[in-house]
Amino acid sequence: MQLGTRWPAGSDVPPSVPAALATEIAAAEQSLPQTGPTPMWTLTWLEGRPIAELDTGIEISIDREGVATVSTFDPMD
Template sequence: MRLGTRWAFGSVPPASVPAELRERIAAAEASFAGEGADRHWTLTWLEGRPIVELDDGTVVRDTIIDAHDADEDW
């Protein structure tokens, strides 16, 4: 079992955040262009895979999924 963690938006992710997600987290933060104060990221593990979610519902895993993007065709 792996434990998750939380950290503040804009700060360096903890060492437990996999390296392959760090660039995607930085890209997601850059898309907010100055917004993000008082937001936090949460790292959880689902079936051994890391999932990082921002308080607003933005999810980072192998791709960035913006919860506010109405163009998703799921």
């Protein structure tokens, strides 16, 4: 079992975040507005694969081949 974690966007990524995910997180953070409250990332694990979700509706996951995929969702759903 792996435990998830939360951290604010723009801060250091926790050591438990895989490198491929950290690279995509850094890229996604480049497009975030610099004003307003700081959104939080949530790292969870599903079937041994990491998923990082940002409160604003960005999801980054690693597929079975180790490739990072970025998608969006409606945070109000």
